Amino acid sequence: MPPTSRTVPLDRLESLLAAAFERAGLTATDAATGAEVLSTTDAWGVFTHGSKALRGYLARLLAGGLRPRGRPRISAEGPSWALVDGDSSLGMVTSVFAIDVAMEKARKTGMAYAGVHNSCHFGAAGYYATHAARQGLIALSMANDIPSVASPGSRGAITGSNPFAYAVPAGRHRPLMLDMSIATVAGGKVYAARERGEPIPPGWLIAADGTPTDDPALYPEHATLTPAAGHKGYGLGLMIEALAGALTGAAMTWQVRSWMAGDLSRPTGHGAAFVAIDAGTIHPDLPARVEALIDEVHAAPRADGVDRLYVPGEMEWQRYDRARRSGVELPPDVVHSLREAAALVGLDLGDYGLGDEEGRP
C-alpha cells in the first residue's frame, strides 16, 4: 500500500531527524544542526530539499562518503574571508559552520566571504542566508553540484543547478528570502514528479537530442534541465561555479560526485560560498527601509483575481508558521523516503507518529 501524506508536529519531525543522524554516528550537536535545517526546510514547504533527503545522507554516512565525526575547519583566512575544509561532514554542519565564520568576520570588518570545499549537498541554500538575517546580517548562500543544467546551444549539462539564496532583515516582517535554482526548476521537482508518476511541463527539460521532453524518467541520464531565462540562468550558474567552486578549491562540474548515487563510500567534493554583510554597521536604517519596501509591495495594485502580492520568502514563512502551529503535512513521497531512511538506522517511526497505515513500525 503506497503511503499517504501525513501530518506530524514540527518538533516531532525534528526529533526524528536528530535521532536518525545520531544513529548514523553524528554527535548530538551535529545531529541537531542537520535536523534543524531539514525540518525548517519542510516547514517552509520546500519538500524536495527537506527530510526527503535524509535517506541519501544516511546512506552516505553509513558507507563513509560522509564522515559522521568529520570536523569542518578553517584552512586559510584573512580579515574578511575564510576557506573552510568541510572534512566530508554533513553539508548542513559544514555550511552552518561556514556562515557563522562569515558572520563573525563581517561583524568586525563589515562584510566577509566564506568559501567551502570538501563538502556535500547542503540542502536549502535559503536556510543559511536566513540564519544570518535572523541575527541582523544580510547574507548570500550558494553551492555547486554535478552538472545537470544545459547552456544555450548545448546538448547536455554544463553547470549544476547551483542554488543561490539571499536573505535580508526586514524590521517587523520576516526576512526577505529568495532561494532559487539557476535551472528553470530544481532537479528535485523532476524526481518528485517521477515518483508521483506525473509528466512535467514542457520547458523544464531537454532530451539528449536537445528537444523538449515531458518525461521525468529520462532525467538525469538522458535529459538535462534548462537554464532559467536562458543565458541569464546559465550565466548565474557559472558565477556560482566561480565563487563556490573555483575560488574555494572544491570539485567543479564533472569532478563533483552525485550525493545520491554512485559510490557512497567516496566524498562528493561539493563546494559552497557564503557572504555576510553587517547591515547594522553599514546602514542601521536597513531593516526599516526594507520593511517599508515590503509594505509598498503589499499595497501595490494587483491583477484581477490576485489576492496578495508576495515578497520572496513570504509564502515560506506563512507555511512555517502554520507548520509550527498545526504540524507539517509531509507529502507521500517524503513519508515513503523517511520510512526507507528510518530502516537504514533501525529507527521506529511509530514513535514519531509516522508508522505505516497497517501499524507496522
Add this chain to the structure above:
Amino acid sequence: MPPTSRTVPLDRLESLLAAAFERAGLTATDAATGAEVLSTTDAWGVFTHGSKALRGYLARLLAGGLRPRGRPRISAEGPSWALVDGDSSLGMVTSVFAIDVAMEKARKTGMAYAGVHNSCHFGAAGYYATHAARQGLIALSMANDIPSVASPGSRGAITGSNPFAYAVPAGRHRPLMLDMSIATVAGGKVYAARERGEPIPPGWLIAADGTPTDDPALYPEHATLTPAAGHKGYGLGLMIEALAGALTGAAMTWQVRSWMAGDLSRPTGHGAAFVAIDAGTIHPDLPARVEALIDEVHAAPRADGVDRLYVPGEMEWQRYDRARRSGVELPPDVVHSLREAAALVGLDLGDYGLGDEEGRP
C-alpha cells in the same frame, strides 16, 4: 532623411564622447572616464547602454540635475565597506570611483562592499565588474532604477529593471562577464524597438490590465516589463533594491527619478552597489580554474546547427576586438541620438566622421 548606421573608429568615438562631456563642463579626467565607459559598451555591442545615452546625460548636465563638477566622496567606511556619496556626478564617474574604493579595501581584507547613493544611471553594469576583473579581482556590480518591472500578480511596476553584473578573471581568456537586467529584457530594448518602429515579442511587456502586449509605444507609461523567469527575476530585483538602495541610503523605487525624462534640473537619486573579491589572495589558482572551466564549455557537445558554446561575455569581447580592429558600427538610432547630443553642446560631428549624409555638421 533618417540616419543610417555608421562605422566609426573606436578611439574616434571615445574622443567624441570626451569632447562632449568636456563641453558640458566635466573635467578632462571625468570626461575621459565617461567616454571610456560608453565607448567600451558600444564596442561590446550593447548599444542600448552606450553612447546612445550621451544625449540624456548631457541634457541633465546642462540643466543641473547632474553636477558637471560634482565630486564623489566616501561618506562612511570601515575595513571592508564604504558608502559613497555620488554628489550627483555623472554615474560613470561615481561608479568607477566606488569600484576602485571596493578594490582597494578588498586588496587589504579579501573582499569589500561599496554602496553608492546620490548617483544617476550608471550605464552598463558589466563595465565596473570588468574594470576589477582586468586587475585580477572578482567583482559584482548592480544598481536600482525607477520601477519598470512587474512582480508575479502585479498590475504595474514593482522594482526597477535593476542591472546585475559580475566578472571573473579567467587566465588566458577574457574575464567571464554577465551583465543582465532582472527584466525579461532591458527597457532600452523596448525603446530601441519603438524608435525602429518594430513590434516586440510577446512576453516582454504586460499592458496596464496585466495582459501581454507587443506594442513598445505603451512603455513605460501604460505597460510594464515582466521579470525574467517570474519570481526569480523579481526576487533578484528586490535583492538589488536592498543592496543598492536600502543599504546605501539611496532613493528607492518611486522615489528614484527617471534619468531621461521629468525635471532635468533635479538629481535622480539612484543607488548602486559594488563588491570586490581579491581572488589572488584567497585562491591564487582561481584564474587557471576558470580558464579550464571555459575550455570545458567550449569542448562540450553542441546541439545541431550550433557552431560554438559561448561563455558569458565572450560574444561581447569578440565584438570588442572587432571594434578595435575595424571600428564600431553604430546603429541608426544611436547615430541619430549622437547627432542630437552633439547639437546640445555645439559639437561638430563631421570632425569625428559622423556628419550627416548631406555633409551637414
